[in-house]
Amino acid sequence: MNPFHNDPTDYIAYIFFMDKTHYSPDAYHQMKMELTERNFNFDNLNQKAYIRLVIKDLFPGWEKQVRKMFAALIAHGWTFQQPLDYKESWGRLIFRGFYTDVTLKSEQILNQYIKIFESTCGHCGSRKNVESYGHEYLCNKCILKRLKRMIINKIDPNGFSYFSRTKKHRVLWTEIDNIDWKTDGYDSFAITLNKFSPKEELAKDYHEGDSILFSNESFNLFGLLRNLPAYLLSESQADEINSLCESLEECIICRRKSVLGKMINKKCLVCGTLTEKLENPTETNLKRFGSWQRMIDHKKKRFRWYIQNIAIIRYRYETDSSFK
Numbered sequence: 418m419n420p421f422h423n424d425p426t427d428y429i430a431y432i433f434f435m436d437k438t439h440y441s442p443d444a445y446h447q448m449k450m451e452l453t454e455r456n457f458n459f460d461n462l463n464q465k466a467y468i469r470l471v472i473k474d475l476f477p478g479w480e481k482q483v484r485k486m487f488a489a490l491i492a493h494g495w496t497f498q499q500p501l502d503y504k505e506s507w508g509r510l511i512f513r514g515f516y517t518d519v520t521l522k523s524e525q526i527l528n529q530y531i532k533i534f535e536s537t538c539g540h541c542g543s544r545k546n547v548e549s550y551g552h553e554y555l556c557n558k559c560i561l562k563r564l565k566r567m568i569i570n571k572i573d574p575n576g577f578s579y580f581s582r583t584k585k586h587r588v589l590w591t592e593i594d595n596i597d598w599k600t601d602g603y604d605s606f607a608i609t610l611n612k613f614s615p616k617e618e619l620a621k622d623y624h625e626g627d628s629i630l631f632s633n634e635s636f637n638l639f640g641l642l643r644n645l646p647a648y649l650l651s652e653s654q655a656d657e658i659n660s661l662c663e664s665l666e667e668c669i670i671c672r673r674k675s676v677l678g679k680m681i682n683k684k685c686l687v688c689g690t691l692t693e694k695l696e697n698p699t700e701t702n703l704k705r706f707g708s709w710q711r712m713i714d715h716k717k718k719r720f721r722w723y724i725q726n727i728a729i730i731r732y733r734y735e736t737d738s739s740f741k
């Protein structure tokens with residue numbers, strides 16, 4: 418099968434025409450075959466189409482700024498034969514310049530707009546309180562909206578509430594048939610609450626909400642774990658989950674009860690500190706900071722910076738009641 422078979426036509430057209438360096442000659446040939454198969458009209462690719470494809474490829478909230486950038490570039494003689502060179506690398510969108518030689522002015526315009534993009538919400542286009550969030554740039558309002566959907570709440574002996582996409586759901590424990598529990602034995606956990614047995618699953622159509630997955634990205638995960646009814650867990654699941662919940666220790670940096678006390682590194686799930694390294698500091702680190710106390714003070718200061726500047730850390734610190 419053609420390796421581009423599952424990609425959207427616009428995307429293949431975009432990389433086929435503009436990105437002449439990242440793929441092998443063979444790959445370009447396959448892109449061309451795929452586009453021909455889809456009756457793509459090669460004559461339709463012009464400046465307007467190129468700009469449309471770039472806009473579609475970048476974050477939707479940036480559209481206004483991207484259009485302004487192209488208007489500025491065009492006003493200084495740029496054409497779509499000098500395509501932009503950008504790609505996602507290490508989870509970040511990086512602008513590297515242009516694929517061809519351009520004027521100094523074009524370089525300056527791009528650099529000026531990179532700064533604007535990085536302070537424009539990729540979702541709503543707001544330019545207020547924008548931070549980098551994963552590989553995106555989002556304003557605080559949009560980040561909060563996303564974080565709120567990762568919260569599990571109203572956890573009690575009857576059940577719990579959670580969000581899927583934008584909808585809030587109430588689930589009763591009596592609706593749950595069985596549980597899958599996964600851990601990498603380090604600092605990542607996932608629990609799936611299944612409403613049907615594997616046999617029933619096979620016999621029915623898939624329906625969103627039949628299986629509810631939470632990971633350590635979810636807020637209040639440990640509150641949920643502590644309230645799982647015993648009858649839903651196998652003996653080994655109960656042992657693993659109980660000993661994990663009981664192993665949480667207080668973090669000397671953020672003061673939440675969120676350190677994985679029994680795991681290597683003893684990572685704090687709120688501030689990310691590897692507390693094992695603080696308890697057994699290397700000579701180099703002690704020398705670097707002057708003393709153990711000064712090393713701790715430095716970490717605490719850095720944590721205060723995180724709280725102010727990184728929404729997900731601030732949100733977990735403030736709202737995850739399972740660590741309080």
Ligand SMILES: [Zn+2]
Nearest residue numbers: 538541556559
């Ligand atoms: Zn926004």
Ligand SMILES: [Zn+2]
Nearest residue numbers: 668671685688
């Ligand atoms: Zn911590």
